[in-house]
Amino acid sequence: MTQPAAHRRASIADVARAAGVSVGTVSNVLNRPERVLPGTRERVEAAIEELSFVRNGSARQLRAGTITTIGAIVLDIANPFFTDVARGIEERLDRDDFTLMVASSDDDPDREQRYLRLFEEHGVQGVMVVPATNNIEHLLAVRRRGTGVVLLDQPSSDPSISSVAVDDVRGGELAAHHLLDEGHTRIVFLNGPHTIRQCADRHEGVVKALAAAGLDPATALVEITVTSLNAEGGEAAIRGLLESGDRPTAVFCVNDLVALGVLRTLRTENIAVPTDMAVVGYDDVAFAAELSTPLTSVRQPTHELGVRAADLLLSGPDSAAEHVMFQPTLVVRGSSSTVAG
Amino acid sequence: MTQPAAHRRASIADVARAAGVSVGTVSNVLNRPERVLPGTRERVEAAIEELSFVRNGSARQLRAGTITTIGAIVLDIANPFFTDVARGIEERLDRDDFTLMVASSDDDPDREQRYLRLFEEHGVQGVMVVPATNNIEHLLAVRRRGTGVVLLDQPSSDPSISSVAVDDVRGGELAAHHLLDEGHTRIVFLNGPHTIRQCADRHEGVVKALAAAGLDPATALVEITVTSLNAEGGEAAIRGLLESGDRPTAVFCVNDLVALGVLRTLRTENIAVPTDMAVVGYDDVAFAAELSTPLTSVRQPTHELGVRAADLLLSGPDSAAEHVMFQPTLVVRGSSSTVAG
């Protein structure tokens, strides 16, 4: 029979007492059972069962030092891009029996800091971060104090911190270049705040493409900052745009969720895509190809991104920092081109 | 200037020595700064900075006992359903300054157990679990040992464990009933394994609807177990079905990702939806309405689910267990009905 709910959790000492052995022996049963005589071991195991003993992880870790956990802090856990990356991380971590904890900063530097601190104080082996700002001073500090740090989806501005990223300038360029090729001369870019590096870079890419085409970004580019990087943000932004009477012929969205919101709105407003308005997204999430107007999007190697990031973190704190940069590709579909499949 | 990378992290004792005070004073600066004279405090703070001291969370927790973190274990972190729920949890937790850690069991009971153990050993205040099996013995044990447990998306079979769920029998019934209404007399159900309770329940609902319509489930229902609960699983299942020459007129998918795989395949195979084949999904994820054939789906109140779950966990271990059951609704769209909007 089980005990009535005891107020204090049973400790190793309680188990030792119940089994009539010393604490050292209980610890051995837990960690190196082969060093304990089968009879003794059984008695200890019975006591553990009886007292429903659970190791105190804090004490264990305090004494033993290490823990095989790594933390990941992403901007938005509901964004398929990040969860695809997380799957990649998990896959790699599993091979080494590491454990992954995911937290979401919600683009908020304070939340990022809070989770970072939590992970660090609890001695995770390393942490992967998609920084909410382009100031990574606090991450450098973490790194200096001995916790592994890998920047996710963000090229490192510091040689001592590894990073795994995708060329966002190139991504913005690909998207804009494509829209210009399709004959558009003015692009509306529904972007996130430039404090998010990806957003700033994609913007830079767009400007670059416009300049290369001999257009003046000051007139050929309208950048609108969405309130949130999801479908609701996209819907609100495009709605505001339409209500202002300024109807562009081409919209580039900083991610596919925003594009989803745009497409949804255009459909209810009976604006034809791509003939009245072309739309390009970013991330090429799973459903992009299956939308009513298949979405042209910039594809990033999400899974591979996660795997490489985990690789770098597991390679240990002593190996040199590496900076991996993947290249995005443009997948043209019906939302931006009448000739696309 | 910063120190050369020290091998051992600075401890409170190091700080105390550097600042010329006792460890108790350092602890006070950290936890009750108002009890320390400004001058002393500044000296301690300078030493903390100088040594780049970080509290050892394990030691702190070992002594102090509590931690304001709660853990969540979901089946698949890449499934929008779970991440939407997670957003709800986070929103509620934020109000009480709690912190959320998410882990993914990948439908694997061993992984679930591993993460559960990790959370429990590290003394989280509570844990929310979408169980990978319908055996919740291990969760009961966790509960008995004093850690809060709330079943997520799973009605509790035990009165002592709170749960927040959506009526999946009803959901299956809604879907099947709708397909029967549309004139179909045989339904293929692409389901997950019945060890996952949601899958078993939705199956039960389908059977119930068939029986109510006077059909024999043995002939009117074909259940196929997908290899994975995502687009790839759906694609593989429907492809196998088509190759076997058994082409049904109605397919019900256990979630929208599976349905996405099905729609994708049907499109490449030039099978018209819904005229040649009707498709119904589950979860009503954000993109369901925007697909090339808008997907009929069973909607669940994901966000609210998360909020309520967090509510229950925060209400403390002493309050009575509660069992919240939400009702799903059917959203009819073009993938299953020619008259739908």
Place this chain on the structure above:
DNA sequence: GGTTCCTCGTGAAACGGTTCATAATGTAGC
């Protein structure tokens, strides 16, 4: 029978914080 070696088990010393009874110092009141 004495030495060496093994196998098991012991118990105390860390690990790095928090907490609390106590001391030291200063200030006020009489």
Place this chain on the structure above:
DNA sequence: GCTACATTATGAACCGTTTCACGAGGAACC
């Protein structure tokens, strides 16, 4: 000048593990 009382700072006890030097008891060998 003495008591009473804040205000600050101290340092040791404690949280629950792991680890390790050590001892007890046999077995094996010469």
